[in-house]
Amino acid sequence: MDCRVLSVQSHVVRGYVGNKSASFPLQVLGFEVDTINSVQFSNHTGYEHWKGQVLTADELHVLYEGIKLNNVNQYDYVLTGYTRDDSFLDMVVDIVQELKRANPNLVYGMYILKRCSQWCVSVYRPFYRIVTADGTMVTQQIRMDIPRVDAVFVGTGDLFAAMLLAWTHLHPDNLKVNLELRMVQSKADIEDPAIVVNAVVL
Amino acid sequence: MECRVLSIQSHVVRGYVGNKSASFPLQVLGFEVDSINSVQFSNHTGYSHWKGQVLTADELHVLYEGIKLNNVNHYDYVLTGYTRDTSFLEMVVDIVQELKRANPNLVYVCDPVLGDHGSMYVPQNLHPVYKNKVVPVADIITPNQFEAELLTGKNISTEKDAVEVMDLLHKMGPDTVVITSSDLPPRLGDRFLVSFGSKRILMPDGTRTTQRIRIEVPKVDAVFVGTGDLFAAMLLAWTHHYPTDLKVQHILNQCVRNMAGPGRRPSPAQLELRMVQSKADIEDPTIVMEATVI
Secondary structure (H helix, E strand, O other): OOOEEEEEEEEEOOOOOHHHHHHHHHHHOOOEEEEEEEEEEOOOOOOOOOOEEEOOHHHHHHHHHHHHHOOOOOOOEEEEOOOOOHHHHHHHHHHHHHHHHHOOOOEEEEOOOOOOOOOOOOOOOOEEEEEOOOOOEEEEEEEEOOOOOOOOOOOHHHHHHHHHHHHHHHOOOOHHHHHHOOOOOOHHHHHOOOOOOOEEEO | OOOEEEEEEEEEOOOOOHHHHHHHHHHHOOOEEEEEEEEEEOOOOOOOOOOEEEOOHHHHHHHHHHHHHOOOOOOOEEEEOOOOOHHHHHHHHHHHHHHHHHOOOOEEEEOOOOEEOOEEOOOOOHHHHHHHHHHHHOOEEOOOHHHHHHHHOOOOOOHHHHHHHHHHHHHHOOOEEEEOOOOOOOOOOOOEEEEEEEEEEEOOOOOEEEEEEEEEEEOOOOOOOOHHHHHHHHHHHHHHHOOOOHHHHOOOOOOOOOOOOOOOOOOOOOOOOOOHHHHHHHHOOOOOOOEEEO
16 A cells, blocks of 8 residues: 555654654554654643744745655645644645645545543544445434543544544545544554444434 | 653654654554654755754753653663754753663663765764764664774774774773674675674673674665664664674664666655555564674
């Protein structure tokens, strides 16, 4: 599989959020992951202290220019996550639009942070538009009841988005299968996840 | 296995050098890898173009401070490679020394990148910093022949010279020295190159002994980038699993594959290491060359 992902997310020296959360699992599943680090922090902002540097929209543009000058700005997927800067996000959109012109089949995934109640993992109500063989469009909707974990984890959303990308790539027509394969924590589980939560087709 | 590595190396958006080359294999082998990116470039400098930003010594210090303030500055290993800035390198030494005070068993794996084939490809003023400050606090170093000669001031023309140079490097600090490549004539013919390893061991009775090996490595007819970084990371990993056996530690990966096809000159893009495709080889490498004890 020669599938190339561009992931524009945070980098933390220690821990697993942003690119740290997304890269390893995708690489374990055989994806080529190009990563632009939107920030470099010591750790995520849930710790008592955090320190580091942020990438500006201009610096993002410079990095993209390097890729483009070498004629290697061809990607199958773009993945982004938590961003605090509007001008940075605008630059990301410009880059995605240019990449889509280079590859019209590019899929852009964006994960929006949802504020959850204190002990909540998250509850999604995703939908999926599929074009069937005879050209009609169907919408598949599902519901999942997800067991709560009695702790607050950080980075799970980033991991979720990355794994959704991966399993959507491998099972493009079945949202149920994709979402069931998301609950993973480790390499063996990433490679061969057990189904622990069942989705019900609505 | 809860083994934590701090790796301070370059980051490239695309391709496999520096932290990109070291992290994935170490993570596949179960190591926790904390990575400080010394630069962020679009790609390595062997391509036609490269663009990006560098981290200053102060910014490195700020990142380390964040780790320290959270009381998580505890590492089993530190790994460093290609650096171009003396003040950055000096800050790395300060950090290593502090981490060694926090964990006296910390192992510092250092690739003293200075140059190759007779010439330096970093600024000259890094040489005294490596020689006087970095190598003395390193535990494992992976110089090539040129770097070993530069650090010791002694030329290598024979196997005996290589042994003497490795002994001189041991005297400077590191208990494990690997000369990753040399110009010495291989016994197996010109499709091979000769590398050496030397490990100083403390025996139960308190005496020191030195285990030395020679390995003839098959050459590949292409120029790859990032292989030295991968080598240092894998040496770290296998040294951890086999701490007393240098022979086993010198296992090399089968990661490198030429993608250009017969008769065509591959571009730097095509010569990037096939890292994610080599996951199985990283986890379970085959022994493709034998070491000879010398």
